[in-house]
Amino acid sequence: MAKLLVVDDEANIRLLYSQELSDEGYQVVTAGSALEAVEKLESESFDLAVIDIKLKNESGIELLQRIVKERHTIPVILCTAFSCYKDDFSAWLADGYVVKSSDLQELKDEIARVLAKRQRLSQP
Amino acid sequence: MKAVIMAGGFGTRMQPLTCNIPKPMVPLMNRPIMLHIVELLKKYGVTDLVMLLYHQPSVIKNFFRDGADLGVRITYVTPLEDMGTAGAVKCAEKYLDERFLIISGDLLTDFNLQKVIDFHEANKALSTITLTSVKDPLQFGVVITDKEKRITQFLEKPGWGEVISDTINTGIYVLEPEIFKYIPEGENFDFSQDLFPLLLKKKAPLFGFPVKGYWRDIGNTDSYREAHHDILKGKVSVKVDEPRREMAGVDLRVGLDVRLGEGTVVEGTVVVGDNSQIQGGAEIKDTVIGRNCIIEPGVKLTRVVVWDNAYIKKGAKVVDCVICNNVSVGTATVMEEGGVIADDTAIGEESYIKRDVKIWPRKLIEAGSTVTGNLIWGERWKKSLFEGEMIKGLTNIELTPEFVAKLGCAYGTSLPKGSHVLVGRDTTLSSRMLKRSFLGGILSAGVNVRDIRMVSLPILRYKLRTFGEVGGVHFRQSLEDPATTEIVFLDADGLDFSSSMGKNIERIFYKENFRRAHHMEPGGITELPQVMDFYREGFFRGVDQQLIRGSRPKVVVDFNHSPAGQILPQILNDLGCEVIGLNTYLDEQRGSKTVDEKPNSLQQLAKIVMTLEARAGFWLDPTVEEVVLVDETGRICQPEEFLALMTLLMVKTGARGAFAVPVSAPSVIEEIAQENGCSVRRTKSMDRSMIEAAISPEVVMAGSMAGRFAFPKFQAAFDGMFTIAKTIELSCATGVPLSRVLKEVPKSSFLQGKVPCVWEKKGGIMRKMSEDSLDKEASFIDGIKVSFGNDWVLVLPDQYQPVIHVVAEAKDPKTAQKLLEEYMQKVERWKKELAQ
16 A cells, blocks of 8 residues: 655645545545655655645745655655646656646546556566 | 651659659550550651650660661651750751651550641641640640631640640641741750740641540659550550460460469459569469569469569569569568559568559668658668667658658657657757657647757756656767767656557558647647756756865866757856866757767877876767766776776765666676675666666666666666766765776676677577577576676677677686687577578
């Protein structure tokens, strides 16, 4: 069972993602801020992180950069209400980019794609 | 009564039939077209002939000679320059002192010429033009006459709006010698354009006489095939040399010494020239076969014109095509309607020649090929487009803009509609030209393009690792041949295309099964100007910046005019390096350096490194993937030494994990790795195999035997720019000169050799090698590697060249040499055995 870290500053979103992704068979851990996410990343291991770009006063992209620098083996999917960040080169460090929508299928598909890719690539 | 036969045309529209012979000599029912004209003239008592030649006159003269064999008298006139039709006749003025008839040497007609001559005489005409009615008068000269058949108007190649008659000029004229008064000497003068309008203006007696009968201008290859169809259907009667053989329900004409095998099925009208063989079980319908041809069993020919010395092998199926002299058609080949195979071409077995494809002379079509387009310039049509991850071919000869646009259509079709692909190129104008054609093809399939323009391959790969694009394509010039363009295809992860991905595109390309976007939904082109910044950021994260800054190393880099010259000098400067850049400027006209220039460039680089007392020198290849290292003493490292050095530097500076190297790499890599608690993963020699291994999280470095390195912490792809920075960083970290580290590399002797070997024998050689290795310790990852304790030898067939590689490594040079020679001799011996 793949273990996911969902980072979003909105509690309802965290709840929604947590339930939906758990129903998909994932083990889901949530964090409400970049700091909380870093703490969890230091204490637990994850297979994938889903990060909102706008985290109150923090930037999801900075968190992404930190993960890439310190734990480059964890794939990251950026999840945002804005499509404009697709053109921001800092966002290109991510493995996936999903524009938030009421239909969570795109996010689920992207998680499945990135995990499958990672699994395929890690096979000797 | 004399006649002038116009036989000077180049036959450009008849190519490739006329590549080797002038148009009037193209065979029609196994006889030159012009011979039918001579016979028509003779039939109406015109035996004093003037032949007006221009293009390849000797071919015509050698055939007709003085005409005595044919019962006519021939005078040849060859103007020295193109004088136009009437101007050329003027050159023959001295032979034309009585009424004469003019006719083209490339017509098929059964007109009653006597009626034209009689009409001319009865009307006391100066000039009579023979007219006929055709369904489509657009491509001819329309002629309008009054009730007395006097010509009142000419319309040369009219548009439909101008067509007021279907009566056209057939190119057959009866003229009086006085006509020469109207033709200026030494000037380009045309009958239709100049002479007849002049006569009209001068109100000279100019008549047009309509004639009923068969008339066809054999002006192009379609018309040529149709002329045969008409003869075979009996629409027009022409003389056939081969005598009729009695066979119920079939019009069979067979020449001397023809063999018709048992079970041959013949239908309709079939002509077989002297000394040809049709072997049992062939099916021949409405077909003309020339002399000295061999048609093997099971061949099906329907409405085919075969010239001389053709060899059509078992099971080939040909419909409505022309096969010229000295052509071989491979077993089970299929040729669709409208094909023309010109002289001296060999088509390999099981090939598929699509509809209307024309193949110019002296081509080689590889077995199993599907030929979809006309083959004019290149020498061969390859069975498969892809060579590994790339398509390569001669720029503007094999890879033409139209070919590449079609390739773009095929690639776009293989991708989801509305998806994005990343496209870049090297510095050359050729790459830019072909890339632009390719983009048009992609867009037509409804796929979007992100054009990052002039960029090195590693940067393109780096962007592809992120989201947003489903694939990438890079255009560059080949290092081996500057006239060759390489199109490198990458998947969504920036990895080289696998063979199955290439096959998918080939299938679409050959079937022309393209997806065409709705006119409102073609793809769009955008640019990604931030790609360089993105790459630069990642680059800085991948190296120990502080360490390098602290050492302030001086290095020399030969950038080879590659796109790396735009970005790497600044990166190295920002890292605190003192960089002496050679060949940093871009040169679109000149392109990159070739392989031949490499040794000189390396010598110069070595000299500069020593003179400037630099820490190292780096030669970066134009693809920005391969690096040659020169140490601080000016010593140029061999690729296998560089690989061992990098492994040693990595372990010395604390790297722990696995090293991915090809089977052919020296075993000292294992020695170095294992002594330091690391492991080695042996891979196939293909770049993709090494990179696939590099993606695995525990791999810290992948290195090829050609100076290519990938450092997965930055990117799992060969990157010459990062290799340079990483080498500098590792060198700073050890704190000792590179030459001293090189001395620590365990010594062994490593030798490589090549044995030329044709493709067909490669499998046999490897079978013999595996039999030879039965009682030895052998591995079969890539080729066959046999170990003798710490020494080993590898026999590896090259994937793209007709070559077998032999690699040997041993502790002492003598043993390595002995192993290499022994196995090269074995391969040579097996080659001979396989030939028997």
